[in-house]
Amino acid sequence: MGRTGGFLEFDRKDPGYRPKADRIKDFHAVEKSFSPVELHEQAARCMHCGIPFCHGTGCPLGNMIPEFNDLAYRGKWREALDILLSTSSFPEFTSRVCPALCEASCVLELSNGQPVAIRQIEKAIIEKGFERGYIQPNPPQERTGWSIAVSGSGPAGLAVADTLNKMGHTVTVFDEAQKPGGILRYGIPDFKLEKWVVDRRIKLMEAEGVLFEMGVTVGVDISHHYLEGRFGAICLTGGARTPRSLNIPGNGLNGVHFAMDYLICQNQLLCGETVPPEKNISAEGKSVVVIGGGDTGSDCVGTANRQGATSVTQLEIMPKPPEERTESMPWPEWPLKLKTTSSHEEGAWRLWQVSATEFGGDEVGNLASVHCVEIDASFDGGRPNFIPKKGTEFEMEAQLVLLAMGFVGPTANPMFDDLEIAWTPTGGIDTDDRHMTSASGVFSAGDMASGQSLVVHVMADARRAAFDIDAWLKRD
Ligand SMILES: Cc1cc2nc3c(=O)[nH]c(=O)nc-3n(C[C@H](O)[C@H](O)[C@H](O)COP(=O)(O)OP(=O)(O)OC[C@H]3O[C@@H](n4cnc5c(N)ncnc54)[C@H](O)[C@@H]3O)c2cc1C
Structure with a gap:
């Protein structure tokens, strides 16, 4: 030791x-x-x-x-x-x-x-x-002759591809986006993960023989029949990007957006990609309300402050977590403590046990305010019960609302019906203990199967999936 x-x-x-005063002026890594x-x-x-x-x-x-x-x-x-x-x-x-x-x-x-x-x-x-140059392209000495298609180039798809490629299989990664990386590139802001880090890894993987076909939506631009004809196995790693919506009056007003649409736009601009005006969402000069107190919401807070928002408020319906571990979260479990990120430190008004009830608009359909109410939260066997507190209603000025309330599952795709994919009760693609979906030879890993998770979890899952795919290809 x-x-x-x-x-x-x-x-x-x-x-x-x-220092806050410096970092807020740019999107470079804060840490x-x-x-x-x-x-x-x-x-x-x-x-x-x-x-x-x-x-x-x-x-x-x-x-x-x-x-x-x-x-x-x-x-x-x-x-x-x-x-x-x-x-x-x-x-x-x-x-x-x-x-x-x-x-x-x-x-x-x-x-x-x-x-x-x-x-x-x-x-x-x-x-x-x-x-120090210890990491150099190290392509496999021999190829096995097997080809695998990976649909989705987020951390799950990249880890499946990298692991299978190192085993000597030939892997092609398809993605509908312009550049590989999934949420690493288009969700997580540069101030947490600068994109040269993603580019460096992609370059290395390409030099080791992984093939990338970008701008291709699997199931729309190319069918699973095409993939089945060309590849020995398919792995679906398309993530879980369907956002949870907030069905309250006024949610169709101009200025109410899903968090990921907002984060994608800023990341595309930083990557030098063109964003059409109707998709260009900016917080500049606006009072911003972020609905959802999690990490995606925190990324919106940091982005809005960098874009020059006049104020940023983050609402969370759940109670404020404790600052220290409690008896219900003993070591070595992960503690659900209060998290204050670098983005929060940069300036945000954080409210807990508050729910938005209505979005108010002006005469031409632009968002002008958020109506809120305080919430009494009780827990019945772990299930939360939210009861609005009478007389606590209030209104906040807002020109931009970002909905960051989590994700409900993968993006709809006709291929799922064609393949008769089975689903988990929580909305993910169902897989067996070999990572195989209900369609033979079609595997799935990462958020698409587990629901929104963490990079480390999807990477671990994807590495295991690669070993399962390898074993299946080599079955007698
Ligand atoms: C805003 C945000 C911030 C986060 N921050 C963190 C963090 O700080 N730390 C952490 O550990 N985790 C974080 N997470 C969670 C983490 O990023 C995800 O769990 C992880 O990216 C999931 O990886 P994935 O490869 O399964 O899916 P994704 O990263 O979502 O990648 C899926 C890819 O599949 C592509 N795709 C989908 N359908 C198709 C199709 N039909 N054809 C072709 N391509 C397709 C998409 O374009 C995308 O590139 C964050 C998540 C979000 C939303």
């Missing part, structure tokens, strides 16, 4: 963010990185526990965290990289956007509330790997 008693010598540190000394000290804090909960309970990928922490502490970057890449396809993504489930289950979180800064150590290892 690294340094005996290192956790007693050094407190946990975070590299922090760029800083550790200096070499800080990194050394932070890696020294790992206790190399007998039972590493970070690895076994926290990280869905099963990353070998104590091992790479130790190697990072000793400056053995190449070895640390090999260990990291043995379980993770794209550490450069998770080390930037993962909420770090591993840190919540670190034994130091239990003992002094200061877990090892694992996500930052992961970032240092992968970035050193690129900087």
Whole structure:
């Protein structure tokens, strides 16, 4: 292990963010990185526990965290990289956007509330790997002769493709978007994940032989019959992008938009893509109300402030979470604590237990206000019960409303009916324990099967799906 008693010598540190006044003026990444000394000290804090909960309970990928922490502490970057890449396809993504489930289950979180800064150590290892040229295109020596079609180039599709390609299969990734990456590129803002990071990985995958066909909607531009004729297996990784809507009066007014339409637009502009005027949504000079208190909502807050919104308010119907763990969220479980992101710090009025009841408009159909009411929330066997509190109605000025209330499932596609795809009760594509859908030879992974999740979860699921596809192709 690294340094005996290192956790007693050094407190946990975070590299922090760029100053608010600077970062708000641009879309560049807000989070800083550790200096070499800080990194050394932070890696020294790992206790190399007998039972590493970070690895076994926290990280869905099963990353070998104590091992790479130790190697990072000793400056053995190449070895640390090999260990990291043995379980993770794209550490450069998770080390930037993962909420770090591993840190919540670190034994130091239990003992002094200061877990090892694992996500930052992961970032240092992968970035050193690129900087020092350890990561070079490494195409398979031999091809198996099997071809696989992957529909959707988000983190799930990329991880399936990368894993199958490394096994020697020939993989073609189709996506209806102009550029690969899914939500990594078009949902998550640059201030969390700059797009050169996505481009760097795509370039590497292309150099290793993965083929990308962009601007192709599978099931519309090309049929599943075409894919079945050309490929030995198909993997559907189209995500779960159908947003939950808010059916209240006025939801058709100009200025009421789904969060993803708004985030996609800003990301397309930053990528240099053309956005038609009817799809160009800007918060500049507007009072913005974001409905939904989760991460997508937080990304809207950060984007709106950068675009020059005059005010940003984020509404959440659920009660304000506690600031610390409670008895109902014991270590090493992921704690549903209050999350204050860099975007919130930049300026947002956050309201809990509030529901929008109506959108008010002006005489030409533009949004002018949001009518709200405070909510009494009770829980019946875990199911929330929301009761409006009489006499608490209020109204807020708004020219832009962004609906960020989650997603209900995959985007409708005629192919699903043609293939007679079976669905889960929660609206995802149903798969068996081999990731195969109800259609033989058609697999699914990521959000499309699980519902909206986290990059680390979809990557873990997709890697397993790749092994299942490989086993199915090689069946007797
Ligand atoms: C705004 C936002 C912010 C988020 N922030 C974080 C975060 O900070 N950290 C984190 O861990 N997770 C975050 N998540 C969740 C995470 O991004 C998703 O769980 C993850 O991207 C899902 O990956 P996926 O590959 O399954 O789907 P997606 O990323 O949605 O990719 C699906 C791809 O399939 C394509 N597609 C769909 N249908 C077709 C078709 N018929 N033909 C061709 N292509 C098709 C789409 O164009 C898209 O490129 C965020 C989600 C959102 C919405």
